[in-house]
Amino acid sequence: MRAIDKRSAKSRQKLGETFYSAVAYMATTFVCVWLLKHPLSDSGTSVRAVVSLIPLIPIGFAIRAVIRMVRDGDELERRIDLEALAFAAVAIGMLALTLNLLMSARIIEISANMATVWVLPGLLLTYACAKIWARSRYQ
Amino acid sequence: MNNRVRELRGNNGWSQAELADRLDVSRQTINAIETGKYDPSLPLAFAIARLFGESIETLFNPDA
Numbered sequence: 001m002r003a004i005d006k007r008s009a010k011s012r013q014k015l016g017e018t019f020y021s022a023v024a025y026m027a028t029t030f031v032c033v034w035l036l037k038h039p040l041s042d043s044g045t046s047v048r049a050v051v052s053l054i055p056l057i058p059i060g061f062a063i064r065a066v067i068r069m070v071r072d073g074d075e076l077e078r079r080i081d082l083e084a085l086a087f088a089a090v091a092i093g094m095l096a097l098t099l100n101l102l103m104s105a106r107i108i109e110i111s112a113n114m115a116t117v118w119v120l121p122g123l124l125l126t127y128a129c130a131k132i133w134a135r136s137r138y139q
Numbered sequence: 140m141n142n143r144v145r146e147l148r149g150n151n152g153w154s155q156a157e158l159a160d161r162l163d164v165s166r167q168t169i170n171a172i173e174t175g176k177y178d179p180s181l182p183l184a185f186a187i188a189r190l191f192g193e194s195i196e197t198l199f200n201p202d203a
Contacts, residue, residue: 005159005166074164075180076171138171 007074014069021062022124029055029117059120066124076138084130091130092123141200145173147191162186 032054040051070081099115102108148158148169155173159166164183171177172187179187188195 005156005164007159007163007165008156008167011165074168075183076168076177077165079177135167138167138176 007072007077010072011069011077014065014072017065018062018069018124018128021058021065022121024058025055025062025121028058062124066127080131080134080138083134084127087130087134088123088126091126092119095122140175140178141202142172142175143193143198144169144187147193147198148173151191158190161190 032051035051036048040048070078070085073081096115096119099108099110103110144158148155153161155166155169159169162169162183168177168179172179184195184199188198191198
């Protein structure tokens, strides 16, 4: 079995935190959307506002884990994170621009609600994939 | 950039993980330096040289 240094073990732990937070975000989003459409559809504004903002909690944990991972990394890990984050930002930006142009031409139709909900999870998912690619360049 | 990190690590009987812990970097960083895929920063290069009791010039060869 390959020996694992302390830094790599910590990095894996934080990657796990990010993954579980992202899963929790998706689960809470689906539950909250269902609650707002069905049992809470006639509730007051304040209740609906609180329930609608619940998914911010797990996504906050995911962002915190990513920030800690980048901050605690060594110089190569920071370079890999920077390359992955830059790629993810450009990829998601280009995807949003492409979809917007196609929507302007009335070729596709996506609700603004759906599009905005998937920006942050899409960014985190693309970052994770880009990190695997960036890491492979230094192996 | 060519370097003698793998050779000196082997002489000391250290694994990549052990060297990584001594330098407070990841094992991946040590592997990338040894294979020449990543050139360390000046502070890390000095730390490696100090650990092995060598000078940077004898450890890293930019002409290779």
